Amino acid sequence: MFRNLKIIAVLVVFGTGAQAQNVTIEDVITSQLQAFVDRDVTEAWQYASPSIQGMFGTPENFGLMVRNAYPMVWDNSDVRFLGRTVLLSRTRQEVQIQGPSGLFYILDYQMIETPNGWQINSVQVIPSPEVFS
Secondary structure: OHHHHHHHHHHHHHHHHHHHHOOOHHHHHHHHHHHHHOOOHHHHHOOEOHHHHHHHOOHHHHHHHHHHHOHHHHOOEEEEEEEEEEEOOEEEEEEEEEOOOOOEEEEEEEEEEEOOEEEEEEEEEEOOOOOOO
16 A cells, blocks of 8 residues: 555656656747736746846846837737757747737747756847848
8 A cells, every 4th residue: 555655656756847847948938928918927937047037036027127128028929939049058949929019020039948947048039131122
């Protein structure tokens, strides 16, 4: 009886860890974007890296920055994942996103792998190329 309980406990512990390790970069970005749409800055905050959290100090400060500096992230829709590059310990994921005005943007998410899984370390808007006529 006790042996069976030990086996079940081991399976539960290892099963939970395996599920956490299966969270992908796309899952993290998608979850944070949905949290912003839901106006749940505390939820969005958990996907930010320790350095981002240290920079802003609180979820409220972080949310205010995103709302003011990244309106296409704050009010996002039609999210599509594009190319990914890995250089040394940094992984960059390009994401196409539709902002509140209906315009599309390409964002460069710098991702880092931490003991808590993938986290967002920075986001930059990639400028659109100039069109010459």
